[in-house]
Amino acid sequence: MILKKLTLPELLKNSCSQFKNNLSLNFVQSGNRTYQDLYKDVLSLANHLLTLGIQKGDKVAILSANMPNWGITQFAIAQIGAISVPILPGFSSTEIQNILEHAEVKVIFVSKLLYKLVAPIKTDFLEHKILMNNFASIPEGYEAEAIEKLEPAIALNNQTPLPEITIEEEDTASIIYTSGTTGFSKGVELTHKNLVWNARQCSTIQPVGEKDRFLSILPLAHTYENTLGLLLPLLFGAQIFYLDRVPTPKLLVPAMQKIRPTVILSVPLVIEKIYKTQIVPRFNSSAMMRTLHKFAPTRKILNRLAGKKLMKTFGGELVFFGIGGSKLDPIVERFLHEAKFPYAIGYGLTETAPMSAGSNPSATFLQGVGPVMEGVSMKINEPDHKGEGEIWIKGPHVMKGYYKKPELTQEVMTPDGWFKTGDLGFFDTKGRLSIRGRIKTMILGASGENIYPEEIESIINNFRFVNESLVVESKGKLVAMVHFNMEELEKQYQKLKTQAGNYKAHLNEMIEEQKKELFEYVNSRVNNFSKLQLVMIQSEPFEKTPTQKIKRFLYNNIQV
Structure with a gap:
């Protein structure tokens, strides 16, 4: 794929010209948007952003579930030289407020189910809130409960040519706030060249063509899905499909039967x-x-x-x-x-x-x-x-x-x-x-050996009834914090309910048995310096980042 310039506007212009009649971004359940339609939608939304006073270098946030409008919005922001600030859906309202303030965001696009997180937010910079689902303008102070009632305010039919805006490869295209396990979100500045070059190079690992069908299930706010699941397929004229609800197994199976995807990122x-x-x-x-x-x-x-x-x-x-x-x-x-x-x-x-x-x-x-x-x-x-x-x-x-x-x-x-x-x-x-x-999670053993907790955790997580685990060092001991699948455990021991008054005692006894079995199971499968000294029950699921990684920093100071 030869582009005159490695920028998002050049990528879009090239693909929408070369593959204009191919299907582009659509829901699994409905839609027949072509690449030509995609370009028109992007141009209309870009024109609307200009009417709101957004200029080159201004920041525009996206907080939304995956949908065709997500990609349309990202490209519209890029068309006028503005900078997108994708926000992972798992962030809290406080974290979202901090990001909007730190990035000096002027406009935020937000989907219906996530609007409740944004409704109370005000900053010195935020001027407009727009509903991602139908591009309706959200009035100041609008109640989250009434969000379904908003009518579209941006007609996707404004084909006015955009003013000449010079966008260079080294211009910032996106600021992505990482959901690190260390407890501090950092805004990663990625240029147009960073993103487009990376998308193009991915095709050297796995070729992509017009006949490919991508099913997008990971958050588009994460650069993994954004680069490989949006930019890469668009570069080569492939089709991209989204689910209109949370991708549960019940919804995924019929969706995959319908579109028969060739590529899924997970x-x-x-x-x-x-x-x-x-x-x-x-x-x-x-x-x-x-x-x-x-x-x-x-x-x-x-x-x-x-x-x-x-x-x-x-x-x-x-x-x-x-x-x-x-x-x-x-x-x-x-x-x-x-x-x-x-x-x-x-x-x-x-x-x-x-x-x-x-x-x-x-x-x-x-x-x-x-x-x-x-x-x-x-x-x-x-x-x-x-x-x-x-x-x-x-x-x-x-x-x-x-x-x-x-x-x-x-x-x-x-x-x-x-x-x-x-x-x-x-x-x-x-x-x-x-x-x-x-490096930050590696544990130094008593004799100077490098212990990698992730490797021990993968063994623990393969043990029956274990949902998730975390291995930490405390007072010189290697400790496994384990969250059992109590629902499954209880199913296995339902018969104990017949023993009146003893069920809880039997359940606790069974948990202790599982701890002992797990202890022996793990220590028979790791090297001498990676053996556990203690297994602790984690009664609640571990707190996680929006990308579902355990926030390790919250559990570094456990007492044993």
Whole structure:
């Protein structure tokens, strides 16, 4: 794909001219918007932003569930040289207010279900609130309960040519506030070139064409979905479909049967849940099945059969199921690999727009990422005797910096342009990248050994009845905080209710038994210096970031 300039307006202009009759952004349930229609919608909304007084460099926020209007809004903002500020739906009202103030946002587009978070917010800069679902202007002080009643105020039929606005590759296109596990959101400044170059380079890993159908299920406010799930398919004339409600399994299955997606981007949590709820029960359906699944030759046959059924569930035409965001459970990955399911692992960060390394389904390998993406420079800084160290990245996709935080930018950027990721990794003899964990979460053992809690957690999370876990160090002890699936535990022990007055005692006894079993299960599967000293019950789900990562900083000071 040859573009005169690596900017979002140039990407849109080129694609809407070349693929004008192809379907572009639509709901699964309805819609037939073409690329030509998309361009008209973007031009109309851009003209409306100009009438509101928005100029080049002004910030416009987007807080919305995924929908076609999300992409229309992002491109309309870019058309006039303004800067989009995507906000993850999981942020609290206080966090949203802080972002709007810090970024000096003048306009916010917000969807119906999220308006209640924005309704009370006022800042010195915020001038307009617009309903994303139908582009209705939201009056000042408008009640959240009445949001359904608002009528559209922006007609998408204003084709007035836009004034000449020079937009350069190095201009800021987006400021994305990360939902880090350290407790502090940073505004990552990404340029037009960062985003468009990264989207284009992703096609060197997995080619995309006009016949591809993307099903978008991850938040578009996250750069992973935005670059790979919006910009990449638009570059090559592919179709993108959105669900009009929260993507539950009940809604996803008929949607996939209808559009038969060729590409889906996901996080480990999604496929791990499918494996635990749909695949594992089949293998545990009888004593014979459990026995057959324990032995490698028969396990591989059973996994392959299950994989064929899973492919049918996904519509039967899937060629790329991308997984990124965090480490994939090794047992789940082994199943996907043996099932010949077309999964692929990618590595990147918001600060790298995001992709930096990865492979397509034909080249995946267990618990690894893959080669460095074409055009990206990557090295392991000061590797230890095993070749492990911090991953440093350089390339046209590396951010401009943290917005209004030059001191933080200097901490992670070297004078010669290397970005310090904070991730620990290594290259194998074939030059393929694998990730060990985060530097900040690594625990130093009593004899100086590096302990990676994420690796222990993946083992814990594969234990029956475990929902999630967190491994921390406290007073020299390695402690596992475990959140059990109490609903499933209680189902297994319903018969105890017949023993009047003893049910609660039996349930507590059963939990203690599970703790003991888990303790032995984990310690038989880790090296000597990664063995647990204690298992603690986490009664409530862990607090998480909007991207569903546990906020580790909240649990660093537990007392044992």
